[in-house]
Amino acid sequence: MEILFNSDKFYVGDVEKPHAFIGYRQEGNIWYWEHTQVDPSLQGQGVAGQLAKRFVEEAEKSKVKIVAHCPYGIGYFKRKPQYQHLLKDH
DSSP: OOOEEOSSEEEEEOSSSEEEEEEEEEETTEEEEEEEEEOGGGTTTTHHHHHHHHHHHHHHHHTOEEEEOSHHHHHHHHHOGGGGGGBTTO
């Protein structure tokens, strides 16, 4: 699955109508993870997890910190302690 990204989302499919995406905003060296959405036809296939992994890997490469606001993002960091160092104020 090809995961693309731009200045406000990591996504699968068309940028205007993605099949799945993580919406975020950047302020300085912080990425605010605001929303995770997966089309019902893709749910249960690990798509959100793949998006999340790409998101945190790009954050690490970009040397930014993350503030997770959406329930999926918060849960992702609880399930993946290896990425805790990317959380702001961790």
